[in-house]
Amino acid sequence: MARDWKGGSASTFKTIGASNHCEHERADKDYYATEPAATDWLCRIEQFCGPILEPACGEGHISRRLMAHGYDVVSRDLADRGFGEVADFLSEKNTAWDGDIVTNPPYAFAQEFVEKALAIIPDGRKVAMFLKLTFLEGKKRASLFQNYPPRRVWVSRARLKCAMNGDFEHSPGSATAYGWFVWEKGFKGSPEIRWFN
Numbered sequence: 001m002a003r004d005w006k007g008g009s010a011s012t013f014k015t016i017g018a019s020n021h022c023e024h025e026r027a028d029k030d031y032y033a034t035e036p037a038a039t040d041w042l043c044r045i046e047q048f049c050g051p052i053l054e055p056a057c058g059e060g061h062i063s064r065r066l067m068a069h070g071y072d073v074v075s076r077d078l079a080d081r082g083f084g085e086v087a088d089f090l091s092e093k094n095t096a097w098d099g100d101i102v103t104n105p106p107y108a109f110a111q112e113f114v115e116k117a118l119a120i121i122p123d124g125r126k127v128a129m130f131l132k133l134t135f136l137e138g139k140k141r142a143s144l145f146q147n148y149p150p151r152r153v154w155v156s157r158a159r160l161k162c163a164m165n166g167d168f169e170h171s172p173g174s175a176t177a178y179g180w181f182v183w184e185k186g187f188k189g190s191p192e193i194r195w196f197n
């Protein structure tokens with residue numbers, strides 16, 4: 001599978017300063033834990049129908065907050081981080097999920113995660129992905145946005161952190177703008193842009 005970015009100190013993102021990860025090599029399997037406040041905000045601005053799948057759960061930073069807000073959550077990750085089941089979300093064998101999907105995907109496979117999530121849920125279900133706002137740009141994503149426009153893009157007014165290897169204590173302040181991208185499968189209109197935080 002083609003990756004749009006392998007990361008590392010020579011990455012394009014370092015060169016253009018579009019990432020907060022530029023001082024470091026990438027974390028193992030792109031593990032950056034999401035600041036819990038991001039998911040608390042999501043639960044205030046969007047409603048979901050359980051069960052929710054968190055397919056790249058890491059140590060459960062998103063899953064735990066979803067559960068705290070009353071949702072049933074199934075958590076999986078390619079790596080065993082002591083939370084959830086071990087499973088490859090992009091596996092061909094993963095063909096169906098009858099519910100909504102919420103995650104912060106590995107950045108190198110963000111588009112693949114969005115496409116896979118939309119492929120395996122029924123019409124009307126939601127996919128919410130915590131993504132860099134730069135996900136909006138790029139020729140490679142033209143057909144994704146044309147065929148599957150997000151229903152809403154929620155821009156975080158204040159910076160939220162994603163901590164390498166889950167280490168919030170030693171992670172620097174965020175230089176990256178993030179948002180929640182929300183798809184409703186079957187939606188074909190123009191996306192709304194909104195703000196939170």
Ligand SMILES: C[S@@+](CC[C@H](N)C(=O)[O-])C[C@H]1O[C@@H](n2cnc3c(N)ncnc32)[C@H](O)[C@@H]1O
Pocket residue numbers: 028029030031032033034055056057058059060061062076077078079087088089090103104105106107109
């Ligand atoms: C950016 S981290 C986010 C972790 C968690 N969602 C959070 O927000 O705190 C991405 C996670 O995706 C996992 N991952 C990478 N490739 C995967 C795959 N093919 N299937 C499932 N999980 C994967 C990594 O192990 C890592 O834990």
